[in-house]
Amino acid sequence: MGTTLAEKLWESHLVRKGEDGAPDIIYIDLHMCHEVTSAQAFEGLRLAGRTVRRPDLTIATEDHNTPTLDIDLPIADETSRIQIQTLRDNAKEFGVRIHSLGDADQGVVHVVGPQLGLTMPGMTVVCGDSHTSTHGAFGALAFGIGTSEVEHVLATQTLPLAPFKTMAINVNGELPEGTTAKDIILAVITRIGTGGGQGYVLEYRGDAIRALSQEARMTVCNMSIEAGARAGLIAPDETTFEYVKGRPHAPEGADWDAAVEDWKKLVTDDDATFDTEISLNAADLEPFITWGTNPGQGAPLSASVPNPEDFADADQREAAENALKYMGLTPGTPFRDVAIDTVFLGSCTNGRIEDLRAAADIIKGRTKAENTRFLVVPGSARVRLQAEAEGLDQVFIDFGAEWRNAGCSMCLGMNPDQLAPQERSASTSNRNFEGRQGKGGRTHLVSPLVAAATAVRGTLSSPADLDAAAALV
Amino acid sequence: MEKFTTHTGIGVPLRRSNVDTDQIIPAVYLKRVTRTGFEDALFAAWRGDDSFILNQDAYKNGSVLIAGPDFGTGSSREHAVWALKDYGFKVVIASRFADIFRGNSGKQGLLAAIVEQSDIELLWKALEAEPGKELTVSLEDRTVQCADITVPFEIDDYVRWRLMEGLDDIGLTLKHEEDITAFEKTRAAWRPKTLPAKTEPKQVVVAARAAK
Numbered sequence: 001m002g003t004t005l006a007e008k009l010w011e012s013h014l015v016r017k018g019e020d021g022a023p024d025i026i027y028i029d030l031h032m033c034h035e036v037t038s039a040q041a042f043e044g045l046r047l048a049g050r051t052v053r054r055p056d057l058t059i060a061t062e063d064h065n066t067p068t069l070d071i072d073l074p075i076a077d078e079t080s081r082i083q084i085q086t087l088r089d090n091a092k093e094f095g096v097r098i099h100s101l102g103d104a105d106q107g108v109v110h111v112v113g114p115q116l117g118l119t120m121p122g123m124t125v126v127c128g129d130s131h132t133s134t135h136g137a138f139g140a141l142a143f144g145i146g147t148s149e150v151e152h153v154l155a156t157q158t159l160p161l162a163p164f165k166t167m168a169i170n171v172n173g174e175l176p177e178g179t180t181a182k183d184i185i186l187a188v189i190t191r192i193g194t195g196g197g198q199g200y201v202l203e204y205r206g207d208a209i210r211a212l213s214q215e216a217r218m219t220v221c222n223m224s225i226e227a228g229a230r231a232g233l234i235a236p237d238e239t240t241f242e243y244v245k246g247r248p249h250a251p252e253g254a255d256w257d258a259a260v261e262d263w264k265k266l267v268t269d270d271d272a273t274f275d276t277e278i279s280l281n282a283a284d285l286e287p288f289i290t291w292g293t294n295p296g297q298g299a300p301l302s303a304s305v306p307n308p309e310d311f312a313d314a315d316q317r318e319a320a321e322n323a324l325k326y327m328g329l330t331p332g333t334p335f336r337d338v339a340i341d342t343v344f345l346g347s348c349t350n351g352r353i354e355d356l357r358a359a360a361d362i363i364k365g366r367t368k369a370e371n372t373r374f375l376v377v378p379g380s381a382r383v384r385l386q387a388e389a390e391g392l393d394q395v396f397i398d399f400g401a402e403w404r405n406a407g408c409s410m411c412l413g414m415n416p417d418q419l420a421p422q423e424r425s426a427s428t429s430n431r432n433f434e435g436r437q438g439k440g441g442r443t444h445l446v447s448p449l450v451a452a453a454t455a456v457r458g459t460l461s462s463p464a465d466l467d468a469a470a471a472l473v
Numbered sequence: 474m475e476k477f478t479t480h481t482g483i484g485v486p487l488r489r490s491n492v493d494t495d496q497i498i499p500a501v502y503l504k505r506v507t508r509t510g511f512e513d514a515l516f517a518a519w520r521g522d523d524s525f526i527l528n529q530d531a532y533k534n535g536s537v538l539i540a541g542p543d544f545g546t547g548s549s550r551e552h553a554v555w556a557l558k559d560y561g562f563k564v565v566i567a568s569r570f571a572d573i574f575r576g577n578s579g580k581q582g583l584l585a586a587i588v589e590q591s592d593i594e595l596l597w598k599a600l601e602a603e604p605g606k607e608l609t610v611s612l613e614d615r616t617v618q619c620a621d622i623t624v625p626f627e628i629d630d631y632v633r634w635r636l637m638e639g640l641d642d643i644g645l646t647l648k649h650e651e652d653i654t655a656f657e658k659t660r661a662a663w664r665p666k667t668l669p670a671k672t673e674p675k676q677v678v679v680a681a682r683a684a685k
Contacts, residue, residue: 015649015652015653015656016649016652020631021629021630021631022631023631025646025649025652025653027653027656027657027660029660029664029665030665030667036503036504039506039507039508040506040507040508040551040555043506043507043508044508047508048643050643053653055667055668056666056667056668057666057667058667059667068681069680069681069682069683070680070681070682070683071678071680071681072680073680079504079505080504082506083504083506086506097667097668097670102678102680103678104672104673104675104676104677104678105672105673106678116671116672117665117671118665118667120664120665123664123665146551146573146577146580147551148551148577148580148581148642149580151643152642152643152646155643155646155647156643156646156647156650156653157653157657158646158653160642160645160646248671248672248673249665249666249667249671250665251663251665255662255663256663258661258663259661259663262661381678382673384678385676385678402681402684403681404681405678405680405681
């Protein structure tokens with residue numbers, strides 16, 4: 001019987017099969033570090049007198065805490081400054097490559113890896129960050145780890161892991177105009193719930209996935225964790241190879257040919273079986289948003305705020321009641337009438353160049369809604385430079401947006417980019433938890449297209465709403 | 474990691490269920506860069522309350538926590554285990570633990586022992602009848618003994634063996650270092666390395682400023 005892609009990746013990285021109940025030992029090809037979850041791991045190495053086994057398979061960047069303004073000045077917040085300085089000191093002491101604030105290769109760790117060509121098909125990739133699932137878009141087994149595991153990988157370049165189950169997510173049909181990869185993954189999470197993927201590696205399959213660009217595939221895999229899965233995968237194809245080719249660390253010449261030959265084998269066999277399968281028709285999708293305080297509380301933008309009484313399940317009903325109270329929403333209100341204070345475009349979910357291009361294309365020649373703030377934070381310094389080379393920065397600035405330096409920023413508000421209490425955002429990020437973007441802040445997760453259209457109208461909107469308005473004039 | 478066979482210490486009856494990791498250690502403490510020194514952060518929100526059990530003299534030096542079901546739910550923060558250990562806890566006993574907390578405990582040498590809720594009630598009563606009473610946890614026999622009460626506990630066989638051998642995961646994996654080295658020799662040469670560093674040409678990144 002055939003095997004799935006996830007199982008092939010596991011087998012090809014098996015250092016030692018576990019015996020007598022012991023877990024398997026799996027080799028790690030790439031370990032990425034950032035300032036928040038690495039300090040205690042490096043300290044652990046120091047206390048045990050251990051070294052980093054493979055500094056040449058390790059890379060660090062600064063992202064979670066970094067400011068997006070005045071990056072040439074000392075960081076104002078002392079605890080953030082110390083945490084970042086600690087990463088710099090550890091990188092120096094242990095010989096780890098680091099891209100610091102101000103460097104052209106600094107940025108959100110999950111944007112930096114692929115852009116440097118360090119993320120490739122067939123790899124195992126880990127980072128002390130749950131959104132490491134992003135890299136699965138290359139056909140890599142990629143997942144977030146805890147601090148003890150960060151230390152374990154630093155010391156051994158391996159992890160002891162128990163096996164996982166496999167789930168196929170089949171998305172077929174053609175995505176309608178104005179819908180994106182973000183709408184696919186938000187619909188998947190609403191369908192299977194925030195715990196639906198627990199214990200599974202997800203494999204996204206079908207012609208709608210094949211039709212996505214490489215960056216859009218990263219958006220899909222990124223939010224696998226919001227469905228409860230540690231990892232999400234897409235089999236690599238020509239789209240992937242084309243994206244990797246020519247990047248700084250991509251193989252060259254005969255190495256490239258050997259690599260591609262290897263990568264072409266990274267598919268789930270026709271006769272392989274998944275533990276679970278679900279299917280979605282892409283043609284049925286429309287722009288999607290979240291209305292609640294977990295990523296599974298989502299709905300089409302064309303709908304209205306749900307009534308908790310309509311939920312048959314008592315737990316879901318109570319969760320909806322609590323969420324609407326926190327979000328300050330009234331059942332029956334059309335989502336299109338919900339006024340937005342701040343639009344955030346950025347994050348490891350939607351902070352890449354294609355996301356900025358798509359949003360700029362919508363707002364070009366239009367005017368920003370007067371009472372809405374629009375924060376644009378490129379996923380990496382290179383993305384920012386690329387956008388500036390294409391003139392996108394001027395489009396955003398002319399529109400009235402704030403054009404910032406790269407980092408995680410308002411996705412989690414560890415830096416000064418936060419929502420005020422009761423402030424409402426339309427955010428291209430990945431988590432709408434209570435207080436995630438600032439204490440008391442209210443988050444609606446949206447695609448870059450919905451973000452841009454919302455910044456124009458000042459209420460949750462899709463690009464189609466702009467065209468409709470234009471047709472009326 | 475120290476070998477764990479038996480431990481005798483003061484039992485702390487914490488009559489609460491669903492103690493999540495935000496309660497064990499609030500998020501404000503996560504910006505620290507040290508691995509030790511979290512003892513002041515343990516149950517920080519409750520420590521201000523004089524009636525909280527760890528503020529009572531008899532329990533101050535407790536080292537075995539006996540809690541209600543679903544201990545350690547919520548955020549995966551490993552800081553929760555560090556805080557318990559730094560305070561001096563060697564064992565946490567409950568009828569159910571969140572998976573991630575239990576996993577993190579095993580990695581850090583904190584024994585998470587699963588005891589039937591009816592037996593936990595017995596232990597709570599015995600400890601409350603005589604505050605500051607000691608109990609003995611035997612990992613070898615998988616029992617908790619408090620005076621004339623002896624109750625069994627459950628733990629994963631592999632984790633038990635690892636704790637008894639005093640092996641942390643890293644030490645254990647390094648026993649197979651030859652396998653790791655052998656595996657590394659089979660890796661294709663084209664697999665990427667972060668060093669020497671390769672990048673696109675260096676470019677100046679201009680600092681963004683607040684709008685005037």
